[in-house]
Amino acid sequence: MADSARQLHGRTELVSALGAFVTARSGGSALILGEPGSGKSSLVRAAESMAIDAGVTVVRVTADHRAGPYPALDSVVAAVDDTLLALDDRRRHLLQVALGRVPGTPPSRLVLSATVLDLIRRRAHRDVLLLTLDDAHRIDRASVEILASVARRLRAAPVAILVAAPPGEAVFAERSVDHSWHLDPLRPADAHRLLRDRLPMLPDTVRAHVVDTVPGNPRMLIEQGSAELSRRAVSVDRATGDTTAVDTTGADTTGLEGDPRGVAQLLDGVAVRAMRRGDARAAAFVLERAVETSTEPSARARRLAAAACLSADVTGDLPALGRLLDQALRADPRSDRSLEAVIATSYVALRGSDGIDDVHRRLVEAIGDRRHEIGRWVFEEALWALYLLCWFGNQREHWHDFRAVVEADVDRIPPWAVLAARLESHSAFDDAYLDAQADQLIENLAFTTDPSAVVRIAFVTRGRDRRFWWRNALQRLWADERSPFASVVYAGALLAADGLSSGNWKAVEQATRRALDLCETHDYRMYAEPWLRHSRALLAAYRGEEEVAQSAVTLLQEWADDRGSAALHWRALHCRAVIALGAGRPRQAYRLLRMISGTGEFGAVIEFDDRTALDFAEAAMLAGTRDDIESLRAIVSARLADDRVAADRRTLLYAGALAIISGDDLHYQRAVTMPEADRWPFDLARIQLSRGRSLRAQGSPAQAHRALRSAAVTFRYLGATPWLTQAREELRRLGATDETDHLLHNITQVSPIGRRVAGLAATGLSNRQIGAVLHMSPSTVGSHLSRVYATLGVHSRAGLRDSLRSEDPAGGPGVRHA
Numbered sequence: 001m002a003d004s005a006r007q008l009h010g011r012t013e014l015v016s017a018l019g020a021f022v023t024a025r026s027g028g029s030a031l032i033l034g035e036p037g038s039g040k041s042s043l044v045r046a047a048e049s050m051a052i053d054a055g056v057t058v059v060r061v062t063a064d065h066r067a068g069p070y071p072a073l074d075s076v077v078a079a080v081d082d083t084l085l086a087l088d089d090r091r092r093h094l095l096q097v098a099l100g101r102v103p104g105t106p107p108s109r110l111v112l113s114a115t116v117l118d119l120i121r122r123r124a125h126r127d128v129l130l131l132t133l134d135d136a137h138r139i140d141r142a143s144v145e146i147l148a149s150v151a152r153r154l155r156a157a158p159v160a161i162l163v164a165a166p167p168g169e170a171v172f173a174e175r176s177v178d179h180s181w182h183l184d185p186l187r188p189a190d191a192h193r194l195l196r197d198r199l200p201m202l203p204d205t206v207r208a209h210v211v212d213t214v215p216g217n218p219r220m221l222i223e224q225g226s227a228e229l230s231r232r233a234v235s236v237d238r239a240t241g242d243t244t245a246v247d248t249t250g251a252d253t254t255g256l257e258g259d260p261r262g263v264a265q266l267l268d269g270v271a272v273r274a275m276r277r278g279d280a281r282a283a284a285f286v287l288e289r290a291v292e293t294s295t296e297p298s299a300r301a302r303r304l305a306a307a308a309c310l311s312a313d314v315t316g317d318l319p320a321l322g323r324l325l326d327q328a329l330r331a332d333p334r335s336d337r338s339l340e341a342v343i344a345t346s347y348v349a350l351r352g353s354d355g356i357d358d359v360h361r362r363l364v365e366a367i368g369d370r371r372h373e374i375g376r377w378v379f380e381e382a383l384w385a386l387y388l389l390c391w392f393g394n395q396r397e398h399w400h401d402f403r404a405v406v407e408a409d410v411d412r413i414p415p416w417a418v419l420a421a422r423l424e425s426h427s428a429f430d431d432a433y434l435d436a437q438a439d440q441l442i443e444n445l446a447f448t449t450d451p452s453a454v455v456r457i458a459f460v461t462r463g464r465d466r467r468f469w470w471r472n473a474l475q476r477l478w479a480d481e482r483s484p485f486a487s488v489v490y491a492g493a494l495l496a497a498d499g500l501s502s503g504n505w506k507a508v509e510q511a512t513r514r515a516l517d518l519c520e521t522h523d524y525r526m527y528a529e530p531w532l533r534h535s536r537a538l539l540a541a542y543r544g545e546e547e548v549a550q551s552a553v554t555l556l557q558e559w560a561d562d563r564g565s566a567a568l569h570w571r572a573l574h575c576r577a578v579i580a581l582g583a584g585r586p587r588q589a590y591r592l593l594r595m596i597s598g599t600g601e602f603g604a605v606i607e608f609d610d611r612t613a614l615d616f617a618e619a620a621m622l623a624g625t626r627d628d629i630e631s632l633r634a635i636v637s638a639r640l641a642d643d644r645v646a647a648d649r650r651t652l653l654y655a656g657a658l659a660i661i662s663g664d665d666l667h668y669q670r671a672v673t674m675p676e677a678d679r680w681p682f683d684l685a686r687i688q689l690s691r692g693r694s695l696r697a698q699g700s701p702a703q704a705h706r707a708l709r710s711a712a713v714t715f716r717y718l719g720a721t722p723w724l725t726q727a728r729e730e731l732r733r734l735g736a737t738d739e740t741d742h743l744l745h746n747i748t749q750v751s752p753i754g755r756r757v758a759g760l761a762a763t764g765l766s767n768r769q770i771g772a773v774l775h776m777s778p779s780t781v782g783s784h785l786s787r788v789y790a791t792l793g794v795h796s797r798a799g800l801r802d803s804l805r806s807e808d809p810a811g812g813p814g815v816r817h818a
Contacts, residue, residue: 008042009197009218010190014181018047018162021179023054023779025128025158025786029151031172032164034183037219040164043183044134047162049476055783056160057127058479061139061147068100072143073116076131083123091115113149120150121157127787128158136165136172148172185216194218199225226286301332305340309381340378342366343385347526355564356393363389364401376412383417384456388527390424394567394608399424415441416453420460445473451487458494463650471498478511485522489515493528496535501611501649503681503718503752505539512536530559530568537575541582542682544721549579570596570608577615582722586622593619606635610650614686617657621690633661649680656687663694665703672707678759679774681752685714689727701734708734717752750791757784 034040048058059079061072097104098112151161163172174180191211206228214220294300308324346359367382390398406413406421419437438461454473477483478491492515499508512532519529533556540549553575560568573596580589596605606613636657659667668691677684692708708730715724760770767781
């Protein structure tokens with residue numbers, strides 16, 4: 001069950017019913033009715049999460065500040081815009097006119113409903129869909145009426161529609177939907193569990209009072225509980241006396257009565273818990289009272305700086321950061337030396353053009369001065385700020401300082417920071433140990449609701465993503481409109497980087513566009529922004545969009561130059577090298593790659609970014625630069641772990657680089673037959689392309705043809721135009737006709753992971769066995785297979801096996817042959 005669903009106290013049966021509805025893949029409509037605050041939105045989010053886990057495509061219907069006569073309907077069309085071309089010209093034009101995108105006479109609602117119905121049905125041929133309308137009464141009525149009409153005619157299609165609204169407000173009448181549920185008030189036992197979960201510091205007596213006086217409405221319960229907690233802390237009610245050990249900062253709060261310092265410490269803990277849940281509004285409310293309760297100027301200034309620190313990292317509210325720092329300095333001019341202020345200032349400094357070296361030095365000094373005074377949460381914020389500086393600065397002395405801070409106080413260090421330090425000194429720890437540590441953190445993401453923890457764990461473990469919860473946790477954060485803005489941007493950067501390697505390039509485009517738009521809207525010039533521009537530049541380079549790629553690289557280089565970021569300078573050079581490789585300029589690519597380290601030492605570059613191993617090898621061989629071939633061979637051979645059982649992308653890249661350098665087909669066979677190699681389709685296809693070149697030169701045209709055709713199919717599917725052109729040229733040299741259009745008649749409709757699932761299923765593995773191999777849930781495997789069956793027109797594993805053989809007898813991506 002999705003993590004969001006686990007937190008819905010008192011709604012277990014309804015969550016199960018919703019899960020059955022959204023994962024049934026048989027379509028239909030459902031309605032959730034409840035008063036404001038009863039939990040409708042939480043149930044809709046839980047249903048969306050369960051649908052995503054099952055492989056269902058979710059389309060959230062919202063007005064989204066769009067213009068035109070049907071703003072919410074416009075959001076639906078935008079979500080499935082890749083299906084518009086499937087409509088005939090007349091219907092496509094009518095739809096554009098109706099939405100106000102082009103001038104013309106608007107069609108009748110009947111014609112518009114028929115057109116939208118046709119569009120959604122065509123989209124459903126490719127993916128099972130779930131359309132959600134949360135707070136339907138707030139969505140423009142014209143759009144909802146169209147969708148209600150469409151819903152009644154979609155029952156035979158694999159499209160589910162879930163609507164949530166207060167009673168009496170919904171256009172979707174109960175009699176017109178397949179399922180309807182009314183949200184009753186929570187029972188007292190469930191109300192108690194809710195408050196214990198959301199407000200664990202609330203004393204038992206106060207919680208009982210809230211449950212007795214509030215009529216079982218979740219939102220009202222939490223709001224009243226928060227108000228009671230704040231009121232209790234400020235007034236310090238001696239009558240209850242139940243304030244022992246509730247402070248989350250690590251201080252003992254026994255005997256708070258009459259002690260303003262204790263009250264402020266109590267409120268510190270409340271604020272941190274609220275912020276970690278992503279509830280920035282509640283945290284700001286409590287922090288304001290903590291500052292008011294602070295009588296000493298230094299304590300008042302420190303809390304203001306702490307609020308600034310959290311505002312920068314968790315919420316992304318940079319204007320608030322500056323305002324709070326100014327207030328802190330007015331309260332105590334010496335507050336700029338506190339660790340909280342130094343952390344906050346580090347974000348402000350990098351927003352301008354302060355160098356990473358200077359900011360890093362100030363932060364290390366501040367941590368050293370106050371190591372034994374600071375609370376755990378401040379220490380963790382300092383570690384995260386320091387880790388980001390190390391990662392973007394990419395200086396050995398920076399990482400040395402980070403490891404020293406961690407090793408000096410391991411017992412207080414959060415697990416993600418311990419793993420980060422050990423990954424950077426991996427010579428002291430073997431891969432199996434590090435994998436086990438990473439796996440434990442990734443598995444914990446399934447139960448993690450703290451947005452900051454999700455981002456930090458995912459960031460540190462992103463290179464060891466052998467558990468599917470890594471992506472699921474980020475997807476939940478990315479899709480939840482209540483998530484803190486800064487965490488959403490980081491999630492987008494992580495998902496975009498992952499999509500580049502996994503071949504989900506459309507998701508990369510969508511993630512970078514949305515996240516960079518958020519950065520622009522909020523004027524958020526922090527670490528995630530250049531990382532997003534790097535992903536955008538690489539995607540454009542892979543697609544052959546040279547002008548877009550160069551523009552993104554220019555912005556990336558400016559950020560690196562202004563702040564002295566070696567990591568981003570290296571990445572900008574790498575992007576330029578990839579652009580040159582795709583454009584058929586291998587000598588230029590090789591020169592750029594050699595410039596990355598500044599010394600021509602390939603080892604440091606490859607250690608920093610594994611994917612450069614393949615780029616170095618390809619550029620060197622195509623450019624005919626033999627001087628450094630032996631050096632490259634030694635580097636990749638040393639990094640290629642022959643005894644490693646579980647394949648990962650690093651192993652594939654090193655094996656492919658060694659094959660390209662050596663030209664030995666045994667090395668090529670080892671790379672292309674590596675277990676799970678098709679998880680990285682672009683890398684695998686590049687290795688196949690180089691193998692085809694090598695086999696052609698060695699006089700093995702039949703084998704060369706199979707390798708080149710396999711590469712061409714993947715390049716065509718991904719839209720990697722420069723490499724597709726190279727593969728076609730190699731095929732023409734063999735005298736072969738271009739077969740990719742015929743081969744892709746059905747294959748292009750199947751994603752790389754879909755082909756991977758299909759290939760395993762064709763060998764006879766069960767869904768559970770496939771899930772164990774690919775680290776997916778069995779239901780997700782089933783959803784992929786259903787789409788493959790529908791696309792290829794088969795109904796069994798035997799039919800699937802025959803279809804795959806006929807479509808790609810050479811063993812293309814996604815099909816493993818013995």
